Amino acid sequence: MANTPTTPVYDYLCIDQYLTDFMDVQLLKSAFENGLIDLLQSRPHNLAELQSALHTDSVGLRFMLDLLGHNGVILNNGETVCLTQEFEHALQYRSLMEVKIEFANFLAPDVMQSMSAFIRDEREFMANSRLFELFDYQRALESTPENYQFTQRWVSLTTALTQHEAQVCLDHHDFSSYQQLMDIGGNSGEFVSQICRANPNLQATVIDLPVVCEVGNNHLKGRSEASRIQFQPANALEDKLPTNQDIVTFKSILHDWPEPGSQRFLSQAHSSLKPGGKVLIFERAPINLATAYKHGNLAFGNLPTFLFFRSYRPASIYVNQLQDLGFTDINIELIPLETDFYLITASKG
Numbered sequence: 001m002a003n004t005p006t007t008p009v010y011d012y013l014c015i016d017q018y019l020t021d022f023m024d025v026q027l028l029k030s031a032f033e034n035g036l037i038d039l040l041q042s043r044p045h046n047l048a049e050l051q052s053a054l055h056t057d058s059v060g061l062r063f064m065l066d067l068l069g070h071n072g073v074i075l076n077n078g079e080t081v082c083l084t085q086e087f088e089h090a091l092q093y094r095s096l097m098e099v100k101i102e103f104a105n106f107l108a109p110d111v112m113q114s115m116s117a118f119i120r121d122e123r124e125f126m127a128n129s130r131l132f133e134l135f136d137y138q139r140a141l142e143s144t145p146e147n148y149q150f151t152q153r154w155v156s157l158t159t160a161l162t163q164h165e166a167q168v169c170l171d172h173h174d175f176s177s178y179q180q181l182m183d184i185g186g187n188s189g190e191f192v193s194q195i196c197r198a199n200p201n202l203q204a205t206v207i208d209l210p211v212v213c214e215v216g217n218n219h220l221k222g223r224s225e226a227s228r229i230q231f232q233p234a235n236a237l238e239d240k241l242p243t244n245q246d247i248v249t250f251k252s253i254l255h256d257w258p259e260p261g262s263q264r265f266l267s268q269a270h271s272s273l274k275p276g277g278k279v280l281i282f283e284r285a286p287i288n289l290a291t292a293y294k295h296g297n298l299a300f301g302n303l304p305t306f307l308f309f310r311s312y313r314p315a316s317i318y319v320n321q322l323q324d325l326g327f328t329d330i331n332i333e334l335i336p337l338e339t340d341f342y343l344i345t346a347s348k349g
């Protein structure tokens with residue numbers, strides 16, 4: 001059942017080749033903003049048409065077109081300019097490209113100003129970093145218009161990534177035998193929504209912090225599977241969670257916490273599962289440069305992911321935690337995406 005990384009589920013990874021170099025990314029951002037990409041998507045244009053539509057001088061236009069040409073976005077034969085076929089294909093993932101650009105640019109000052117601190121001591125880095133300001137979970141506890149807006153911003157990043165990663169997980173795990181699923185740290189509900197859409201008999205609960213649940217309820221509005229998905233605001237480290245679950249999932253949450261936190265989350269999953277129920281962990285593995293350097297460089301567009309490099313753990317740590325809790329039948333699968341992921345499943349004995 002497992003696919004190789006050339007099948008459609010992995011197709012979204014094609015965008016990284018356009019998001020590798022800093023300057024290329026800035027030119028692509030401008031081309032989205034000033035309407036060049038929309039113009040060329042409608043039809044090829046000549047240089048005079050572009051200069052007039054974009055209100056630019058000829059030197060500025062040439063600079064932009066040269067860099068976009070170098071980045072494989074456009075073809076320019078000196079008369080007419082059009083999108084490359086490959087970029088036209090990648091445009092189906094335009095919103096993911098734009099979100100990745102937005103967040104990489106937002107976090108770039110952290111790298112430019114504080115890389116030495118980051119390498120030396122994460123806590124010193126955190127004190128001044130935009131990364132940890134961006135993911136401020138304290139602001140997801142109390143519902144106010146400001147906290148909603150703040151939380152919605154970072155949820156748009158996790159949701160854009162999960163929109164595609166969920167399909168990869170579905171491709172590697174068969175959910176059809178389950179009736180009740182709980183996703184801890186389930187965020188906007190995007191992960192669960194896709195699993196429920198593919199499995200019409202499944203009911204699901206998303207556990208997350210109160211403001212995230214509010215954002216999630218709005219995110220799923222209008223989707224046919226939304227009636228089978230309940231958001232339950234809770235602190236999943238401390239609160240009693242629903243029981244009688246066939247499967248409890250953790251997607252990209254365990255790395256957020258020191259090991260006692262991830263052990264606590266897994267213990268909560270154990271209490272919530274029926275005997276014989278499954279736990280599923282879908283997490284990034286420690287960054288492997290052989291995968292991450294696919295396009296010749298660490299893609300600038302993946303900066304938000306790279307900045308968490310200290311947090312991604314080897315699977316063996318989760319395996320030990322699962323064994324300590326009495327889980328059996330532990331299975332690990334490595335899945336190379338823009339950085340490696342693994343899928344760990346285990347049964348409650």
Ligand SMILES: C[S@@+](CC[C@H](N)C(=O)[O-])C[C@H]1O[C@@H](n2cnc3c(N)ncnc32)[C@H](O)[C@@H]1O
Pocket residue numbers: 137140158159162184185186187188191207208209212234235236237250251252253256
């Ligand atoms: C890195 S995000 C991953 C979100 C989602 N699973 C995904 O992959 O898109 C971690 C999520 O865990 C949630 N979270 C953090 N601490 C939590 C807690 N104590 N109880 C419940 N949810 C928590 C956050 O609000 C956030 O939605």
